[in-house]
Amino acid sequence: MKKITIPFITLSISVSALMLSACSDKNNEPGPDDTPVQENSADLDYTESNAASWGNYMAQVAALLRNDANTLYNSWATSYSGGAAFADNFKAHNGGDYSSALSCVEQIIEGCADIANEVGTAKIGDPYQLYISGDRQSALYAVESWYSWHSREDYSNNILSIRNSYYGTLDGSVSPKSLSSLIADIDPDLDTRIRNAIQNTAYSILAIPQPFRNNINSSESRAAMTACADLESLLSIQLKSAVNSVGDDPRLQGIVETYVDDVILPTYKNLRDKNEALYQAVINLKNRPSDEAFASACNAWLEAREPWERSEAFLFGPVDALGLDPNMDSWPLDQDNIVQILTSGNYDNLNWSDDDDDDKIEAVQSVRGFHTLEFLLFKDGMPRRVNK
Numbered sequence: 001m002k003k004i005t006i007p008f009i010t011l012s013i014s015v016s017a018l019m020l021s022a023c024s025d026k027n028n029e030p031g032p033d034d035t036p037v038q039e040n041s042a043d044l045d046y047t048e049s050n051a052a053s054w055g056n057y058m059a060q061v062a063a064l065l066r067n068d069a070n071t072l073y074n075s076w077a078t079s080y081s082g083g084a085a086f087a088d089n090f091k092a093h094n095g096g097d098y099s100s101a102l103s104c105v106e107q108i109i110e111g112c113a114d115i116a117n118e119v120g121t122a123k124i125g126d127p128y129q130l131y132i133s134g135d136r137q138s139a140l141y142a143v144e145s146w147y148s149w150h151s152r153e154d155y156s157n158n159i160l161s162i163r164n165s166y167y168g169t170l171d172g173s174v175s176p177k178s179l180s181s182l183i184a185d186i187d188p189d190l191d192t193r194i195r196n197a198i199q200n201t202a203y204s205i206l207a208i209p210q211p212f213r214n215n216i217n218s219s220e221s222r223a224a225m226t227a228c229a230d231l232e233s234l235l236s237i238q239l240k241s242a243v244n245s246v247g248d249d250p251r252l253q254g255i256v257e258t259y260v261d262d263v264i265l266p267t268y269k270n271l272r273d274k275n276e277a278l279y280q281a282v283i284n285l286k287n288r289p290s291d292e293a294f295a296s297a298c299n300a301w302l303e304a305r306e307p308w309e310r311s312e313a314f315l316f317g318p319v320d321a322l323g324l325d326p327n328m329d330s331w332p333l334d335q336d337n338i339v340q341i342l343t344s345g346n347y348d349n350l351n352w353s354d355d356d357d358d359d360k361i362e363a364v365q366s367v368r369g370f371h372t373l374e375f376l377l378f379k380d381g382m383p384r385r386v387n388k
Contacts, residue, residue: 044339046384053345054376055286058297060347061373062275062282065304068327069275073268075318076260086317087260101252105243108179108259111313112162113236116201118312119155120228124205124212124221131216139216144331147374149211149381150302155224157309159202162231165313166194168258170266177254179243187242190234197234201227211381267311274304282373294383301377305370323352326365334366338375341367 046054080086090098098104123144130139145151164170168178175181183191204227209215246252281300285293308328311319319325341347352364377384 044342045379046386050342051289051386053342055289056345057342057347058282058373058376059286060350061368061376062279064350064368065328065370065373066275066279068324069268069272071322072319072324073265073272075322076268077265080318087265090317091257091260093256100248101256102243102248104256105179105252106240107316108165108255108314109235109240109243111316112165113232113240114315115158115312116162116228116232116235119158119201119205120225120232123151123155123158124225124228127213127216128221128225140213141332143213143216145305145371145374146211146213147371147381148298148301148378149213150305150374151212152206152208152210154305154309156202156205157306158312159198159205159228159231161310161313162235163198163202164263164267164310165259166198168255168262170263170310175258175262177251177258179239179255182246182249182251182255183239183242186246190238190242194231194234194239197227197231201231264311264314267307271304271307271311274300274307278304278373289386291383291385291387294377294385298377298383301370301373308370323361323365326362326369328369329371330362330365330369331371332366333371333375334363335375337363337367338372 075081076085076087078085080089083089089096090104093100093104098107127139127142130136130142140146143151145154163172166179167173168175168180180191180195183194201224204220204224208220208224209218212221215221243252278297278300281293281297285297315325341349349364350368352361356364
């Protein structure tokens with residue numbers, strides 16, 4: 001398929017560069033906010049005495065992540081709930097919530113608007129509101145991905161999930177069968193404003209000083225929240241109105257197919273493959289602990305994290321119905337229970353079933369997933385060490 005390239009500085013982020021950035025920021029002093037950076041159970045270190053339990057816990061969590069990523073990809077690509085692949089059902093819009101190409105395109109827009117809102121009001125906004133209320137400790141705990149100092153990159157990748165959904169590609173070019181191309185035809189000014197808003201929002205997030213947990217109350221954080229709100233408004237109001245104005249336009253079907261085939265499926269395939277590599281890196285660390293193995297596992301975590309964060313504009317379908325989002329990405333964690341599991345060596349409570357009540361399921365999900373593994377791999381933005 002021919003792709004139309006437009007001016008856009010791609011925000012791909014090198015994993016090695018991130019690790020170097022984290023290392024270059026090595027210090028444990030509070031930032032401009034005087035936010036505390038040492039917290040009770042989070043102070044637990046990897047030691048010779050707990051190494052076996054630590055390795056077993058990492059392996060269990062990495063295996064669960066690998067399984068969930070496989071389930072997610074297979075549900076979209078092969079078979080969902082014993083029937084056809086969810087990708088086929090969505091493209092055919094043959095019942096349920098999706099009865100037409102227009103309803104599918106509305107889902108695309110709603111997913112984009114939802115993550116723009118979540119980044120601004122929850123991922124950045126919740127820590128900010130707690131901070132300005134005076135509860136700085138809770139503000140710190142509300143910052144997602146602060147063990148690795150990867151918050152800004154996570155949030156900017158969330159915005160890139162919007163870009164990919166709107167452009168119909170993963171590389172920053174624009175597919176001729178995309179929402180962007182459709183809007184460029186019917187309202188070029190709106191298309192330009194949306195593209196500029198996506199770019200501005202991603203850049204505004206990355207402009208927050210590193211690490212975000214020490215700069216919650218910065219002017220850059222406030223600017224990023226404003227950018228997210230502006231983007232969400234453009235998507236949920238103006239973009240949705242523009243799409244509804246075209247009615248049952250035959251171009252909508254091509255947009256749906258491109259979105260599934262060129263955005264969702266390759267993103268979930270990448271997620272599956274990167275989580276397989278993460279699992280292998282963790283098993284290597286478990287079997288042969290070393291500082292180098294910790295660094296390699298941290299790099300693999302960063303690699304696996306990217307496709308997940310770039311999928312958050314499409315958190316519908318199997319990822320929602322099967323509980324895979326909270327399985328893989330619950331936040332905040334139950335740090336005290338994680339430490340208890342490490343101490344006891346009892347990993348029986350890392351799985352849940354449909355028969356469990358909501359409280360049980362939430363408790364399980366708060367001690368597994370990406371962020372539990374992040375806690376076990378990183379400390380103060382750097383790989384943990386065997387030889388201190």
